[in-house]
Amino acid sequence: MIWLLCGIVLMGVSGLAGLIGSRARDGGQKLACALILVGVTLCLPALLKVLAPTATVINWRWAVPGGQFLLELDAISAAFILPLLLVVALGAIYGLGYWRHREHPANATKLQIFYGLISAAMIVLLLARNSLLFLMAWEVMALAGYFLITTEDHKPEVCRAGFIYLIATHSGTLALFGAFALLGTGQPGALSWPAAASFSSPQAGLIFILALFGFGMKAGLMPLHIWLPGAHAAAPSHASALLSGVMIKTGIYGLVRLTSFFAEIPAWWGWTLLLLGVVSGIFGVALAIAQHDIKRLLAYHSVENIGIIALGLGLALLGRSYNQPTLVVLGLAGCLLHVANHGLFKSLLFLSAGSMIHGVGTREIDQYGGLLKRQPLTGLFFLGGAVAICGLPPFNGFISEWLIYLASFKVLNSPSGVLSLSLLTAPALALIGGLALACFVKVFGISFGGEPRTAAAASAHEAPATMLWPMGIFLLACAFIGLLPSQLAPLLNRAAAQWQGQDHPLPLSLGGPLAPLAAISLAGWILVVLLALVFWRLRRCSQGARRDLGTWGCGYPFPSPKMQYTASSFGDSLVRLFNFGLWSKRHGGRPDGLFPATSSFESHTPDLFLDRLFSPAFQGAAWLMHGVRRLIQNGVAAIYLLYSALTLLVLLALLTR
Amino acid sequence: MIGRIVLQLLILLMFAPLPLGVINKTKALFAGRIGPPLLQPYYDLARLWRKGFVFSRTTTWVFLAGPVVGLVVPVLACLLLPFGGLPAPISFHGDLILFVYLFGLSRFFTAAAALDTGSSFEGMGAVREVTFSCLAEPIVLFCLLVLAHGADSLTLGGLLGPQLTSFWHSPHAASLGIVLVCLFVVLLVENSRIPFDDPNTHLELTMIHEVMVLDHSGPALGMILYGAAMKLVVLGALVVRLALPLQTGWLIGDLLVFLVGILLLAVVIGVVESTMARLRLPRVPQVLVGTSLLSVFALVLALR
Amino acid sequence: MSTLLLLIVILINFYVLGSARLVACIRAVALQGALLSLLPLVAHGPSGHALILGVGALLFKGIFIPWLLLRAIREVRIRREVEPYIGFVPTLFLGALVTAGAFVFADFLPLAAEHHAGLYVPAALSTMAGGFLLLMTRRKAITQVLGYLMLENGIFIFAILLSAAIPLMVEAGILLDLLVGVFVMGIVLNQISREFATLNTERLTALKE
């Protein structure tokens, strides 16, 4: 454990290396990256021991009221820390190529400092077992995240995104203050956390609501996701990967951890999460389809995936409420595994998106095209990530979604009538999956397929090796979980047991809820082998075929790259289908008359909640407050004296009875 | 065990193109023509396999991956299904989800291959394909939920097991009937049949699936056709098993029932194709949403 | 004797509230201060403490501060009219109201036995309230200073009730503080008139929100 702590400290201070190393040769950056790698390595031994029967704990005194420096590594924490370490390490390597010090002298050091800081803060957060320690780490993470997002703070849109993020995260933190203060009532001493399934409070509902707001804000559950698209789009890609792949999961971690304390879980908790999960999932992906900025699109997919994770957690909570142990195990395992999976494939996608941005110089999907020829490896990695995020076999996304499906099917066996409502999870998940597929077909096909739409895309170049290797490793990790999921089963099983406060997990072998993972693995291998064989055979057949012809234009002889489908046109039919909830703005597009003049079409989908609800509401409130201000603080001293007199009178009337 | 698996695969591989021939024959008969011979799909495939490739200079390896996945997926999916008296070779808790998602994989690659050509027509086809299947997937899930409820099992083998007979006789038979209808609709959508898509139309603008594979040639096109045929059989197997849950207890008998069922299904499809007009494209989502509602209704009936 | 004095003090309140002439107001407040300086002697007999208090009050409240103010208006040559936010009649009416209120309020409060008869408490409260009214209803900075003085006068009346409790040093300190306070106000007044060429506080409303 002490090594773990050393690793955390090394990561935390790694960025300071940027201050000393030589700028021209990126020396500081390399040193910082090395420090992070060493830090990650130091963390690993403790993680390997997580399945050992004795827990690893650090318990030190801490001289603040209610404070106690209590860290503990259990299976739940480990499930979050494992992907975190991978993302942090690979992101740091990627940064060497993507955000070189000498190319970004103004902000590379800042980025490096906060990159290390946020990594360390997140690990501490995931290990903390004391409210104060947790909140400290939480806010350090949130603030470091803010500085990552505003790396390029000379751009106004980046500042705006950062501001929205900061507001959102701080409001969430305040709610957490409330939740943890309530959690600590009745505890005179340190605010250390109760053991799993041992806590009960008359204000449990309020705690849950506050925590749902605070953690949901961070995780990006649907009405609270407002900060997410802008922030992920604004940050440098490897920072986005860290934010989207790992940071937002701390919200999920918070919910998982907090709900584990309670001995009794009211059914409405699970239902609320289920509902939020469905809304986030469906609308997240629908909004993603409507985007044409690749990083915004990926950010909305984070909302979608958080929705899926919330579905898993919701089912697990329902399992607790209705006493369905298999439901708990499957739901929580799905939730935790999807957390890890999303961390992997979303990071992969953000990194490869970064490589595309690096190569082409824009985030607009509509300006890409034909990139697979110019960036073959990036394309391959992106394709892998896309298949994984759509939840398709043989990659890891399928495994976790499968667990959640299975959980929702398990409900069929339950005697409770109300519970069967949660069956709707399965079709909702199917719809989400279908839409995600549409979306990623769009992104992959439009960006990598076809002909380049712009000169910039035509002259795109492949990323350097420091960027390609991390992506490759992510893809391997995705495939690993997809093909050998049973390797993770013990960890998940134990996490589920710890979550319920049980000492002994359900059996893993035959009959246990996680047993079929081995069979899936078999199917996955068959699929991979068959695909490889047939592809190899076809490839051999097709050698020597003519490759110098144009695409068949259905009789039209002069096709141009501009005639290809674009991201907007691809998304249009689906966006129209969801227009009841998206309210896209559409301009032009209909040719008029017999000889139509040049016309253009563009569609733009503002965020449902940020641009349509929160922004106007805040504007209105600000206007109202402005009015109140003019009225109260009007500059006339006589009126101010009147306030004094009135205060005096009111207080006298109230107090001297 | 191995023998049964090989037998099942052989049935799939050998038998797959036949239903297409039956459909075409049926349609021809309805139209008062003699029509192509029943084995015409086999001839087509054989001829395509002998031909050479032509590639657009725009395409990449993804273009080839489409047909590959389209071929492999039905084969693997077939391994998850019981065929007649043959039990499913791979069976585990929750294999039904793998079944559904495998077809998602094939759709992903087919559409990606279509976009790889850079043709606006193929892009159009890809959009339609992914849009409609989005709506079809929840239907399948609802149907599977109904079946799983009836079977008290989460494997495809269990779902389609002997209890189906009693299910038909139980008060929940109505829901099973609705499920059958819904799955049939999904079958038509997934296999691009009228009234959702017309595989034989000549106007690219109205196509869905066919327009996606315009640029394929030679063996690759053959693989696509073959894969589509197998997909029809695999999905058809599901419908047939539901409609004809006869259990003779004798392997050959069960297999015969199964094969006859598939051919009957082909005839029914042929009849539907002959008697119905193709839907206007904007109508398709409406029909699919309607079908989803129907499947929800089935679930409600089943849980009642 | 004290009752008579206090009655005059209250009447002066009304006079100041109703008067339109600035110089007259200043003189009235000066008179009020001078009258109050007699009060300690009247209340507690001619002890040393009372004497010093009385002389101090007379010097500051009756002579020095009014002189300062008069000099200020002479120097800046401002219009010698009181400019109220609300008219004289309403102010007087309000003044009557608060005075009546002070009397009623004083009746409700449990007074020490020896103060039941006197006008001390109602006079203190009503002078204070009158000062407050003056502060709130007048435009000129200088009238606001007058209001503050009246307020202090009210407090002074009350303090006389308790002069036993307040040591002389504190009493002196308080008076000194008051003096310096008004002195500083005078300096600021001077600056205001230099900078704005007026003593109207209407120009002093640039800082808002």
Add this chain to the structure above:
Amino acid sequence: MLIVLILFPLLAAALSYALPWYQGRSWVLAVSGAVHLLLSLWLVIPSPVPLGPWLGLDALSRLVLVVTSLLYSGCALYAVGYLNLRRDRGNRVIIPCLLVFLAAMTLAISARHLGLLWMAVEATTIASAPLIYYNRNRLSIEATWKYLLLCSVGIGLAMLGMLFVAYAALVGGSTPVSLQFDTLLAGAAGLSRPWLHAGFVFLLVGFGTKMGLAPLHTWKPDAYGEAPGMVGALLAGGLTSVAFLAILRAVQLMNAAGDGAMARQALLGMGLLSLLLAAIFMVRQPDIKRLLAYSSVEHMGILAIGVGLGGVATFGAMLHLVNNALTKGCLFLSAGNIQRAYASKKLSEVHGAMATLPLSGSLFLGGFLAITGSPPFGPFMSEFTILRGAFGSGHTLIGLVMLLLLAMVFIGMGATALGATQGEAVKLDTKFKDNFLLVAAPLFFLLLVLLLGVYLPAPLQTALKDAAALLEVKP
């Protein structure tokens, strides 16, 4: 000894007035600040000195003394650098005034006699008026005028309040009529209730004006906005604490008389109102120093709420007093730097401070994060403790309202603070540059606040506990 602490700033004031050397005067101030700090630490750290009839230090005043002195010494150091920039203004007035102000504050903190306390507080008002008027323009006159008028009237009311309390003793009959605080405290049970209550209200309104509780805060934005940064820091961190101490004296009296609950409710109400009004005024506040002034109103509200809630929250309020003073010091000083550099304090002209003035800009941003209660800074710890108090004592609704208002404050303050600090570097017209004297003090304050957030040494904890214990109702 205490008397030395009060008198030597006065001597230094005289010295600085007499000294004909500009830089020398500045250093007299800085040295006096440092000496004051050392002396007060020397006074406070050993075992408590017995309370005298006039002067004395109890746990509460020890706390306020150290905080004020710490803040003052930092500001005095800053003043050397600052006054260097403002040679045209001269420092012959401001430095003696600053020193008198220090003496008055020290006297107010250590006074054990209510009359003396009143005198000292009034003296702080008078001494600080020239400080606010330092810039000598129309706006600063206006601010000074309003400050003088409102605070003088307020202090006048407080005087009446004191007299009422003394009269309560007179009417009650069983206690000696005196304004000596300990005498009053000892005989509090015998005070006449109506007079005591009225006295409390007048004291609350009077010193509340000085402290800046809404709706008596109206002078604050003007005065803080127009005064130089270090004066703002001293007012917001030092003077408000002193005024709060005066209010706490009244609360102590009410507690001793057994009417503590009533006092707490009044504080709670005014605290919430302050928080609400501050939140309303901070949304889209285009002026960074007025923003800080409203933030000060907000934090006075939090202090009042903390004491109003009682229990753990009182401890939180004591801690918050320390944190608020130090953080405000950092904020006002760095805002002063920004204002000097941009020659403006309006958001329309101030942006990109982080890039333009890396140190001052970062300090301002850090101060903003600290004051809004972000962990790991000190105010988080104190606000969280107050929240714990709220939820723990069953005031769930108040806790939730507080959270909501804090969120509003954050949004409002964030828009301005981030707008000022973020963005591209600006080419400055002024020759301003961050230097050691101008940055050391705010940096020190911020580091101290950070330290208080992660580590609360045992002696400090004891001191805070003792201070809070004075406010507890004794059974």
